[in-house]
Amino acid sequence: xxxYKSLSASLNWPxxxxxxxxxxxITGTLSAEGSILIPHFTNTTFEAQTPVILISFRHTYNHYMxxxxxxxxxxxxxxxxxxxxxxxxxxxxLPPATxxxxxxxxxxxxxxxxxxxxxxxxxLDGVCGLLDVGHNVDSVLQFxxxxxxxxxxxxxxxxxxxxxxxxxxxxxxxxxxxxVRRAHFLFSFEGLASGASSGxxxxxxxxxxxxxxxxxxxxxxxxxxxxxxDTSVQFFSPGQSSTVL
Amino acid sequence: xxxxTGLSIKRIAAHQQHSVPLLVLSETAQQTALSLMEAMVxxxxxxxxxxxxxxxxxxxSRDIMCQPAVALVDCRPTMAQIGDGSAFLPNGTxxxxxxxxxxxxxxxxxxISTVSKVxxxxxVVIDDLEPLLNxxxxxxxxxxxxxxxVAKQCQSSRxxxxxxxxxxxxxxxxxxxxxxxxxxxxxxxSDAVVDVYPMSVLGTWMPGWYSNGEPQPxxxxxxxxxxxxxxxxxHRRQSGKVGYEVAAFxxxxxxxxxxxxxxxxxxxxxxxxAAGPDPRQHLPFNLDLTDxxxxxxxxxxxxxxxxxxxEIHYQMAEEDDWDEDDPDDDLEI
Numbered sequence: 001x002x003x004y005k006s007l008s009a010s011l012n013w014p015x016x017x018x019x020x021x022x023x024x025x026i027t028g029t030l031s032a033e034g035s036i037l038i039p040h041f042t043n044t045t046f047e048a049q050t051p052v053i054l055i056s057f058r059h060t061y062n063h064y065m066x067x068x069x070x071x072x073x074x075x076x077x078x079x080x081x082x083x084x085x086x087x088x089x090x091x092x093x094l095p096p097a098t099x100x101x102x103x104x105x106x107x108x109x110x111x112x113x114x115x116x117x118x119x120x121x122x123x124l125d126g127v128c129g130l131l132d133v134g135h136n137v138d139s140v141l142q143f144x145x146x147x148x149x150x151x152x153x154x155x156x157x158x159x160x161x162x163x164x165x166x167x168x169x170x171x172x173x174x175x176x177x178x179x180v181r182r183a184h185f186l187f188s189f190e191g192l193a194s195g196a197s198s199g200x201x202x203x204x205x206x207x208x209x210x211x212x213x214x215x216x217x218x219x220x221x222x223x224x225x226x227x228x229x230d231t232s233v234q235f236f237s238p239g240q241s242s243t244v245l
Numbered sequence: 246x247x248x249x250t251g252l253s254i255k256r257i258a259a260h261q262q263h264s265v266p267l268l269v270l271s272e273t274a275q276q277t278a279l280s281l282m283e284a285m286v287x288x289x290x291x292x293x294x295x296x297x298x299x300x301x302x303x304x305x306s307r308d309i310m311c312q313p314a315v316a317l318v319d320c321r322p323t324m325a326q327i328g329d330g331s332a333f334l335p336n337g338t339x340x341x342x343x344x345x346x347x348x349x350x351x352x353x354x355x356x357i358s359t360v361s362k363v364x365x366x367x368x369v370v371i372d373d374l375e376p377l378l379n380x381x382x383x384x385x386x387x388x389x390x391x392x393x394x395v396a397k398q399c400q401s402s403r404x405x406x407x408x409x410x411x412x413x414x415x416x417x418x419x420x421x422x423x424x425x426x427x428x429x430x431x432x433x434x435s436d437a438v439v440d441v442y443p444m445s446v447l448g449t450w451m452p453g454w455y456s457n458g459e460p461q462p463x464x465x466x467x468x469x470x471x472x473x474x475x476x477x478x479x480h481r482r483q484s485g486k487v488g489y490e491v492a493a494f495x496x497x498x499x500x501x502x503x504x505x506x507x508x509x510x511x512x513x514x515x516x517x518x519a520a521g522p523d524p525r526q527h528l529p530f531n532l533d534l535t536d537x538x539x540x541x542x543x544x545x546x547x548x549x550x551x552x553x554x555x556e557i558h559y560q561m562a563e564e565d566d567w568d569e570d571d572p573d574d575d576l577e578i
Contacts, residue, residue, distance in 0.1 A: 027463065115328060150327065177412050188463055205464050212469070214305070
């Protein structure tokens with residue numbers, strides 16, 4: 001996926017992956033979705049021969065499969081495990097290709113299952129959905145904090161990292177402010193300050209999270225513009241869209 | 246920014262000022278205080294103090310935790326507690342026994358004081374306060390007061406705590422509808438409070454800053470710089486006097502804090518204004534006034550000037566309440 005390589009180069013991440021044992025927080029808005037980075041993190045993890053566990057509070061397995069196929073990410077059920085956090089029940093009647101690997105019923109049961117998996121990149125998509133169904137911020141932080149602890153335990157010998165994607169609005173701001181304190185990297189997607197543009201979909205600000213100071217890491221904060229098309233996402237420096245697109 | 250040796254924060258961080266048994270660092274999502282707190286812990290270790298680290302969320306950096314003079318009180322949920330769901334209450338609050346925490350910290354203080362090179366001197370680092378405040382604000386403040394009184398017994402000892410001022414009031418134990426703000430309460434029991442900010446806010450502290458009313462982005466480039474930031478110190482002295490200070494901090498190569506004074510007031514040099522060229526010099530038209538034009542302008546009678554300069558006669562209505570007293574009576578001028 002050549003389009004994401006410009007993002008990796010801007011961040012000084014040679015493999016495109018965040019360092020092991022880290023937590024990356026992605027925030028987006030209604031006009032600038034942060035989930036466009038999920039194919040990127042998935043693909044870079046696959047290239048490093050590491051599996052991915054995707055826990056979604058927003059979409060079904062089909063949704064992600066279609067998008068990743070368009071973006072050129074080759075998923076298979078051995079490399080990508082999907083956890084449906086939207087609905088509970090028995091999904092055994094579903095075809096194997098779309099059946100989730102796990103459903104989020106009782107949290108301790110899920111944490112037990114997660115602890116038994118191989119070291120992976122764990123992606124939580126749409127955790128603000130927990131706020132929407134009535135959980136308070138502390139409960140959501142408890143869930144994410146437990147996932148974070150499990151990932152850190154797994155990352156002792158092999159690569160494992162946590163990526164959390166959340167919509168930032170007035171209802172989730174308190175959650176996001178608390179998550180920034182528990183993250184090493186913050187990717188903030190938002191619309192252009194100057195208004196909409198046909199050539200540029202939005203802007204991405206990448207800054208350290210509170211925990212980055214504990215890593216000896218040569219990380220470069222970045223401000224980039226990006227454009228989303230049907231099969232790719234291109235990142236470029238502000239003002240360079242006519243050169244790149 | 247020139248180095249200023251007279252900064253209180255510099256003396257406090259270097260343990261040259263002993264009247265700060267409880268120091269609280271406050272942060273926001275835009276600027277972490279973690280790097281400054283760890284640098285101050287390293288400063289304490291460098292001065293031969295023993296350190297007790299109370300970890301509620303994350304451990305401190307490895308180079309600190311591996312020091313022999315550092316003891317850990319680990320309050321993080323264990324993997325077994327996460328697996329069986331016993332780490333948290335149903336409302337998401339952590340299950341922490343504050344009485345046991347008190348005993349563990351005091352026993353570690355006793356133990357670490359014996360290895361401290363400064364007789365009995367120690368630093369207790371609480372990272373961070375929010376889970377404790379979430380359980381019970383009253384009990385947490387009582388705990389802090391107790392630790393503070395223990396620290397006061399040894400001149401160079403200190404309690405160092407970190408909390409998030411942009412989330413604490415909304416996430417911590419409510420207790421009742423009229424509880425004071427967490428930040429106000431912590432200020433009342435602390436000897437010093439350090440609020441950290443990103444360097445980018447310095448421009449907003451200067452007079453003349455103008456906002457066009459547009460909402461500010463959640464993060465900007467330069468936020469959460471782990472190497473530098475801005476701080477505002479509020480230092481309550483034993484005499485009751487409260488001192489305020491604004492400084493910049495930087496974490497140097499040795500991971501120690503370096504403080505410098507900040508000029509937060511914009512000044513304009515008068516000579517710079519006077520020395521500029523006259524903008525009317527090379528214009529194709531004349532902006533100067535002749536003497537006759539000046540006189541004619543002074544002779545213009547303003548239509549409503551008489552009405553403005555004269556007395557105002559006001560007819561009081563039934564609902565009016567006339568006050569005979571001079572409203573400026575309480576001014577001591």
